[in-house]
Amino acid sequence: MIVDRRIVVRGLAAAPLFGGIARAQGAANLGPNRLVLLGNKGGPAIRAYAPSPSSNLLIWNNVPYVIDAGYGVTFKLVDAKFPLSSLRYIFITHHHSDHNLETGPLAYNAWAIGLKTPVDIYGPNGVDALLDGFFAGSKFDIETRMADEGRPDLRKLVTTHAYSEGPVFADHGVTVTALRNKHPPILDSFALKFDLGGKVIVFSGDTTYFPPLAEFAKGADILVHEVAYAPALEALAARNPNGATLLDHLKAAHTMAEDVGRIAKAADVKTLVLNHFVPADDKNLTDEVWTKAVRTTFDGPIVVGHDLLEIPLA
Numbered sequence: 001m002i003v004d005r006r007i008v009v010r011g012l013a014a015a016p017l018f019g020g021i022a023r024a025q026g027a028a029n030l031g032p033n034r035l036v037l038l039g040n041k042g043g044p045a046i047r048a049y050a051p052s053p054s055s056n057l058l059i060w061n062n063v064p065y066v067i068d069a070g071y072g073v074t075f076k077l078v079d080a081k082f083p084l085s086s087l088r089y090i091f092i093t094h095h096h097s098d099h100n101l102e103t104g105p106l107a108y109n110a111w112a113i114g115l116k117t118p119v120d121i122y123g124p125n126g127v128d129a130l131l132d133g134f135f136a137g138s139k140f141d142i143e144t145r146m147a148d149e150g151r152p153d154l155r156k157l158v159t160t161h162a163y164s165e166g167p168v169f170a171d172h173g174v175t176v177t178a179l180r181n182k183h184p185p186i187l188d189s190f191a192l193k194f195d196l197g198g199k200v201i202v203f204s205g206d207t208t209y210f211p212p213l214a215e216f217a218k219g220a221d222i223l224v225h226e227v228a229y230a231p232a233l234e235a236l237a238a239r240n241p242n243g244a245t246l247l248d249h250l251k252a253a254h255t256m257a258e259d260v261g262r263i264a265k266a267a268d269v270k271t272l273v274l275n276h277f278v279p280a281d282d283k284n285l286t287d288e289v290w291t292k293a294v295r296t297t298f299d300g301p302i303v304v305g306h307d308l309l310e311i312p313l314a
Ligand SMILES: [Zn+2]
Pocket: 042, 043, 054, 096, 098, 099, 206, 276
């Protein structure tokens, strides 16, 4: 094999940027600080490759944080050119499957491609059972590959941490704090605030209109907020025999576009990013339609989320 010396030199030159922070010698260079929207649909139904159920990647000082691990997160990370064996932290906002279905499989897929370092997974109560159940189902495969292929024990690399409202995480100069939001019938559902030391990013998680979230997100650089479009839901309900109940459920558990704008305005966030679109598969709901609905209550910058959209964090 011929090694291209220029690439080696460039790699070495880049190393001091992350020298004191990189988690291990030889850690991959994960590139510039950025937020990558991996999956942007609300709900678990799979009808197309994009948008996928909820997932996000945050890279800060060469440390990767995955926020939610809905179905498709592994492929979206591959598409985002993220080296899976560098997986380090996963945060789950609540235990709806459009946010957690691929949690165990993501850790597995990282292991299958060479993960040898710890992965810490933070989630509400139930996160232990989520991983224990996955490992129980995959026991035969994991143990076969350990014996047959000399792989480390994935179960020993993964540590789960159940969190509740309040402080969740502090390391690498980053703190993560949780606010219990309002997503009935789920009680353990949370918004998460990443204070990166220089930038603050808040993820609403799944929630109905919840004014305390504005206080929680006050002055944030980026608020990533779920969004639903009321006129489309009313049309959907009208076609459904259980329409009234369905509409009540959607309104009780999710935030309509105008109310997302109200939260962003009250929080005075620098940028509002829309994700977790409900509905996500209505071709009439263009970026302009979503923006216009939110614009009625928020006059700051609005980003309409798409899978693999990257937002630089200077
Ligand atoms: Zn959801």
